[in-house]
Amino acid sequence: MGFMKASLILFISLCLISCAHAKSSYFGEGTFVGVSASGEEIIFANLEKDQIALNVYSPDCVPCWKEIPALNLLHSEIQNKFPNKVLFMVVDPYQIVPDITDELPFGQVYQLAKERMNLEIKNRNIQVPIVFMKKPFRVKEGGLVTGTPETLLFETKPLRLYYNFLGSISELSNKESIEKDPKFNFFRYQFGMESI
Template structure:
């Protein structure tokens, strides 16, 4: 009986090893791309990073404004100590521009959102890179992101969402308070930044 069980067990283990589901995209994020202020398109699925964080921002969102000092701090830490990670501030151009009709072309939406975000960058002291998301990404009811602020954490290769922070990561303003904020510690842990 032991001789008959071994081949069956072997084939069961072998089939489970090769038939196990691979890590994959669940929200179409592998198609997401954003455009920099200079007009360069960045495809998240082909970025040479191990993890990326996308903080979804809106100029009309007060908690988004309050979160900027913490995001600037995290961005600086990531740049200095974690070159295989990246943090971006992302905006949905259609949500960023008030009264922009849904049928407006992406070029018009990008141009108007860019002008608005240039003012935001100066008035709010935004230091992290801003990306204007292409239409496969939207902030609206029924989409993955329905409101701001929200921070999405992704593993890459393949691009896959693994954690989603709803609301601001921290609204502390002083560096000392930001460093001690338990929410910042939690973000660091989730994003593999332990030991800073």
């Protein structure tokens, strides 16, 4: 009787393990691809990182400008202390270039968006690497990202969104104030940079 009971428990356990849902993406994030300012294509699902943060930026967004000192601080800390994480500033080139249509090829839109972002880098001291996102990523009503600023946090293998940080991470401007900002520290906690 003991052997039958142990065999039944083992059988049920194996069924439960094999029936468990695998991690999967819900928003098509596994297909996210962008192009860096240097022209390198970045396939986010193939990056050898444990976590990826994509901060969605627009040159027309005042809270985005105010958030730059906090992003620069995070980027520096991630580079120096967390080699298995990465932070990118991403833009939807079709959203940041005025008076264009979706029919215009990505290459042309990328060049126009790159010119606009080069001015942003210079004028706003952006130190975070910028990536110009290809479709299907879009900033639009009814999409995954409906406005800016917004920061998407992903775990990898497979690439999967696990947290969507709406609004600015911090709009404070000096290092000491930013490091005390509860929103900034909440982001750091969510991104596995510290424990509470």
